[in-house]
Amino acid sequence: MQDGNALAARPDVGLDEDKTSGSREKGLNRVLQILEFLHTTQRAIGVGDLAKGVNAPRSTTYTLVRSLVDAGLLEMAGDGNRVYFGKKLYLYGMDYVRGNDLLRRGRQEVDHLSRETGETSELCMLQGGRYTIVHSSPGTRPFRISSATGLQIPLPWTASGRLLLAGFDRAAIEDMVSEDDLVLPDGRRLRLDDFIADIAVAKSAGYCVTSGLVDAYTKCLAAPVFSAPGRVEATMCLVVPIDTSSEKTDDLIALLRERAARLSIAA
Amino acid sequence: MQDGNALAARPDVGLDEDKTSGSREKGLNRVLQILEFLHTTQRAIGVGDLAKGVNAPRSTTYTLVRSLVDAGLLEMAGDGNRVYFGKKLYLYGMDYVRGNDLLRRGRQEVDHLSRETGETSELCMLQGGRYTIVHSSPGTRPFRISSATGLQIPLPWTASGRLLLAGFDRAAIEDMVSEDDLVLPDGRRLRLDDFIADIAVAKSAGYCVTSGLVDAYTKCLAAPVFSAPGRVEATMCLVVPIDTSSEKTDDLIALLRERAARLSIAA
DNA sequence: TGTAATTGTCTCTTACAAGAGACGCCTGTA
DNA sequence: TACAGGCGTCTCTTGTAAGAGACAATTACA
DSSP, X not given: OOOGGGGTTSSSOSSOSSSSOOSSOOHHHHHHHHHHHHHHHOSOEXXXXXXXXXXXXXXXXXXXXXXXXXXXXXXXXXXXXEEEEOHHHHHHHHHHHHTOHHHHHHHHXXXXXXXXXXXXXXEEEXXXXXXXXXXXXXXXXXXXXXXXXXXXXXXXXXXXXXXXXXXXXXXXHHHHOOTGGGXXXXXXXXXXXXXXXXXXXXXXXXXXXXXXXSSTTEEEXXXXXXXXXXXEXXXXXXXXXXXXXXXXXXXXXXXXXXXXXXXXXXX | OOOSOHHHHOSSOTTXXXXXXXXXXXXXXXXXXXXXXXXXXXXXXXXXXHHHXXXXXXXXXXXXXXXXXXXXXXXXXXXXXXXXXXXXXXXXXXXHHHTOHHHHHHHHHHHHHHXXXXXXXXXXXXXXXXXXXXXXXXXXXXXXXXXXXXXXXXXXXXHHHHHHTTTOOHHHHHHHOOTGGGBOTTSXXXXXXXXXXXXXXXXXXXXXXXXXXXXXXXXXXXXXXXXXXXXXEEEEEEEEETTOOHHHHXXXXXXXXXXXXXXXXXX
């Protein structure tokens, strides 16, 4: 990538771009940070706190927030000095769904699958080099194994991650997976080579199962959805108790693969 | 000079120059225009055309689009040189839904109502001073009376518009309704006073029916959803053939009002 | 009551983003 | 083969938006 040796002339600025937004950040970037911040907090937040949260000057934040509220991308929340996402973003999101066959059909298929099996079902995609739950349907179990939609999880933690990376070469995979991503929630550390091997296995098998990776009580079954031959655009996955019998697991995998194939674009 | 009297001082508030975005426009504004433009076109568009569409310099547009694509707000469409809304906007939109009880329940209620009655049902809200179809469910009629979600229609054209403006005083209403808005699709011109009178009637009746306003073949039944006593936050509406019998219409209105009331926040 | 923190607004400066325009690369067509 | 047109990138200039900071007005304790 075009990383910045060209900019080496600049004395003090250089590598702090992803972390702390330094000084004199572009307004648009600030806005993008604001949106992302609201996405992670998942709730309305005061403008002052928002400024702290994205590490932006207060005055700038007020200006930007006003623009965004006027535009309808953000809305003032009930009590009056908090902001959260606005109707416009919802409308744009619906436009995205409408323009995206895969997502539209995938949502239906996921809803259907979870009703049919009673298990939590999800549609997952790559989003900016990260694994993202694009849609999920909770299933009927008493305890809800639920992850919020839009949640971003390190790729190595998931079965879907192994399928989604099937099309990429080693360099690209290394690029997407940070060191931290290889550390599982329970503290175990995955070796990158093992992960890449997993990807190859998943690719040729056409499905992937992981047990107790994200948490100790579930296993995750995933099957690829292709947008073109060999190109994994998304995965459908089922989250089931880790002690599910192997016969039942096999049945679910078969079902899952069939449904995922149905979603795939026939070449 | 940029002092108080905020209302009078601003000559043309929200609708600045929708036409020619002058020279040296702020990047964020350009972005907002881009999003709005994509929302109206409802399809992927080339960057060059996009620049023309929002009347922005090509080089600037390329820069902005790249930022937005990197951020995931936009995505390159299939053939590679077109852009449309991206996954991030969908995710943000889902966040909005999650944080918004009314919308979430309203969507369900609308879906349910259209299945129950077989008629097209919609949830409508004010959005930046305009009437907006926030969610719609098509109904089962052979010919589909359908308006796309997110469509913005002049307030005077609709039954919902009359209810949504119930809480506003004359000045506010005049502010929201332009001269053009008073001209119906068939060319007839509504008098502002008549419209305001309609609003008062709708307010006290607790529902509103319009016949043949948007098109000659349908009538629109609407009932208010309150977020607080007297505050109309949204409307539910049914779009039925204009020759629907008055008994059936009455039944549907009763049903609609009941469902809308159920959505309202109990004070 | 005082003191401290927060909130929303406003002013002024200057670092820098928006924009004009040129460039090379395609693709189509005459 | 030449020409027209669109696309994507790059450079350079200058108008202006981001930011520092001051301000009054709330709230929040103690």
